[in-house]
Amino acid sequence: MTRLRALLPVCGLLLSGLAHAAPQHAVTLYNEAPKYPANFQHFDYVNPDAPKGGTFRTAGSGGFDSLNPFISKGVPEGDINLIYDTLARQSLDEPLTEYGLVAKTIEKAPDNSWVRFTLRPEARFHDGHPMRAEDVVFTFNTLMKDGSPLYRTYYAGVADVVEENPLQVRFDFKTRDNRELPLILGQLPVLPKHYWATRDFNRSGLEPPLGSGPYKVAAVNAGRSIRYERVKDYWAKDLPINRGSYNFDVLTTDYYRDNNVALEALKAGAFDFWQEMTAKNWATAYDVPAVREKRLIKEELPNGNPVGMQGFIFNLRRPLFQDARVRQALGLMFDFEWSNRQLFNGAYTRTDSYFENSDLASSGLPDADELKILEPLRGKIPDAVFTTPFKNPVTDGSGMIRDQQRQAYKLLLDAGWHVVNDRMVDTTGKPVTIEFLLAQPEFERVLLPYKRNLADLGIELVLRRVDASQYVTRRRSRDFDMMVSSFPQSDSPGNEQREYWESASADRQGSYNWIGIKDPAIDQLTESLINADTRKSLISHAHALDRVLLWNYFLVPNWHIKTWRVAYWNHLGHPAVSPRYDVGTMTWWAKPDVTPAIPVSTGTDSPGKEH
Template sequence: MMPTHSLRRLAGSLLLACLSVTAMAAPQHALTLYDEPPKYPASFKHFDFVNPDAPKGGTFRQSSFGGFDSLNPFINKGVPAENIGSIYDTLMRQSLDEPFTEYGLVAGKIEKAPDNSWVRFYLRPEARFHDGQPMRADDVVWTFNTLVSKGAPLYRVYYGDVAEAVAENPLTVLFKFKHKNNRELPLILGQLPVLPKHWYAERDFTRGNLEIPLGSGPYKIAQVKAGRSVRYERVKDYWAKDLPINRGFYNFDAMTFDYYRDNTVALEALKAGQFDYMLEMTAKNWATAYNVPAVREGRLIKEELLNGNPVGMQGFVFNLRRPVFQDIRVRQALSLMLDYEWTNKQLFNGAYTRTGSYFENSEMAAKGLPSPAELKILEPLRGKIPEQAFSEAFHNPVTDGSGMIREQQRKAYKLLQDAGWKIVNDKMVDTQGKPVSIEFLVAQTEFERVLLPFKRNLADLGIELSIRRVEVPQYINRLRSRDFDMIVSGFPQSSSPGNEQREFWSSGAADNPGSRNFIGLRDPAIDQLVEALINADSRQSLIDHARALDRVLLWGYYVIPNWHIKTWRVAYWNHIGHPKVSPKYDVGIDTWWIKPDVTPAVTAQPAQPADAEQPGEAN
């Protein structure tokens, strides 16, 4: 189809014939995945989940884990500082109470081709960087081309269906697509940060260093202590501060992040008033570690906020690049050795639910037997995917919680025998006669207690599991180089999964060091399912394709599913306030504020030295 700007040049009769087409492609203030009306009209004043009159001021103190050595989050080198994204503006921004709707930020209006062959962004003339230079179409095109050519490898996959980015004039950018069936692509491009072309003119974009970058967002970096702390300050003359999508946001005058190497130390620092807020990830801590006077007196608040997101899949991930895991029977046998029921009762105070889907906590999770629509998707792949996907519902093994799992061990031993493994001198050996030894790579001390029972269960089968804890930079480098046997990791999902699924499961991402295909999947059948999901043309089709993909992943035993909770557990001091209505799909921390009439428990203190034993667990 000819672009709209060319249609306008045509004479009378052709113009009349095209009136309906141009109407369909009229610029909009928001985009949705299936062209359904957005929740908020063009005339909206603010989102429902904010306090539009929230007070501005104060310093919001948070903790972070590990360390950092870079202020460039766009390359595959170094560990970027926490919250670095707050210094950049994007073309659009997603609302936090809709599954997948974006509203214009740098781009005030967006025009999408009726046949989805292109998208055009109309930039706000007032948009500018922190040095006062205007944000223009050349910056957008330069950013896109630079991320694809020099950024982390994930950008080449993420933007893979874009044929060309064109600056039509200083305030208009056109992205042309290679294909017309990628409905998510205009929204993905809306998430593009706009970087300053002029600032990078004499700098090497591929370097990861601690030079403070030029941004355009609501905050700028004010102070950096390498690996120890970073301080952001609110930009008082931020160009977009009065836009409806920003009203009630960005209320803190400053935000600080102090780094810890041990989450137990971080929790004690929170209780001592050394920082203001923590998203608690450890069930044991939530149940037992907050029994302190500050909580009992209501000065330190514990609160659970409903999480409407799919929780995705966290699990013990097998690296299929290792020969030891390439037999599905081996992976299934090892999966039987996790005694979840005992773990949840003894270690997590019964706080969790076992995860049974890669799209858990959503309508996209595969439950029961496949529907006719799912079977229609799966049938062409018969013989290429596990046969159980057609006729059985996947269920995790269930124990009695006593810690005795003899039945699971018998099943596991039989599966390992079928795979050609056997016991020699009380050691399990593989098909080559080599004793089986597996290294589990972790970065967080707290996860070791979760792995020790799993280690003991494997030892009963003659399998050695070594738990290898390393510092965060080394952990990230080993993940990028795929130098691990097993890790614990997550595959987060949104309410509208799309192009990011390639990063998780596709063959093209298997050897990409920046992807999240930690498993090392190279399966043409899964590639086909992923592409079909991305190209779904309706919400129901998306659901059916997600469920079909879910079944194939589950029956492949690529991870040992862990557990989840359907709330965010937050602890914060009572001088912090938040809106009465929380967004469905996020904690919404950028909408919180400092109460001007409440004195903080402890005034801000210098960051702890990074070499002190300091914050970590994921459960």
């Protein structure tokens, strides 16, 4: 109640907001009407009559040692969130719209000073205990106190959470500028207060936790496999947002340390579905009888998401990478055109924006609206932002990159580096050796040519491949020089940008500011993007931020493709209309009249599986 006392000077405004707020079945970013009305029956991208039953077998990479995804300990299992329900859930064919799940209705204050969730009285956990406002309050406070540090950033705009009655909870905000905060809170999982009352939330482990969602953990083989079973009496199974979804009775995931081994297991029928991430494999590795006979199906599904940015990132906490000229020089030595032709079968496009594949991506020179954002920062951001359209270097694909080498060499000399006995040394006179941290062996073939190109400049690139657990630990503690990382984007970027780019997240363990960016100008651009009050303004602010990130050369941009490449056995079916923003496997089903390639095991291991 301290928050309410603090608001007494503006209580008239608060009461006005309370008086005029209207409960809604859905919430949108700019208060535009959602696609689906209050009486909708199901989403367009599902088959409402999809059969229930069967098993969906997938493969995971690396391993896991925790079923607690909310803390910064251990490696959590990848699908564990399926056991939890959230206050609301985002549709997969709208940019950013959420429909009530645990919440029957959602109310936003007209001045955006608070949001209220009214819970469904029938909502319950798997043990039958009802879900109530006290569970929401417990969840929020626990995540803020004991959860991963990213929650404290994500929910930083919340001043207080109030249980108004057993079925109503209100979140009061510190400011009224953050339009995305009600939607962020809608994504809050509801954890059972009574369950955690006798357990240590900070402890990672493999005890199956109590949830409320469409699936529950049925069996665990530590680090190797997991089995989920559909909750037959799931309280929300008949809600319109769930109709046609969660059709499989059983979900199993077997973990492989090598994706090439996993691909062979797919072709042998050991599991059912695989999302192919390697262009060479997509082009050459599926020439098998099962594919030719259309028992194993290859399909490319449209991807309407901004593809975001993947790249070889520099750890700016290392003195080696403090100078942008050094980062630019190292980027020049990656020959994408050769790699695309020789390694990727020409499947990819170079990524030129942090918001690629959307209207949020910058291009050309800043327009008048962008200049209004950027001009106050002149002198604090690279001058090229104002004068030169950003473009990645382009080679002829022959593998000869003499022009890039000359440019890179000059940049390194300008930065104070020089060559001694055929070795490049930095400003301290120390020979330059860069360790590239890896967990995926597939990237080694991409990095070996890059290693050779750097060696031509006298720079040693050491490829350090570690297992999944070591990788997570070293990444979390920022113990790397370079690594592959990605910064996924939605069509409505918002608070997550703080985790990527802002100074406050650079030294916080658990944040996604892997690069270690600490730049007041970027902080300002990030905040102004989050506070944009119209779609047009959001686009201009995204363009401005994009330009500044690109011209700082924080990473070596990678590549993208505008489809999802999936391979699956023909006993699986999926809706005729795919969701725009997701593969949507939870809308798929098992065909009752088609037998799996290999009979489904009753355990959690596949026979003969190699790890």
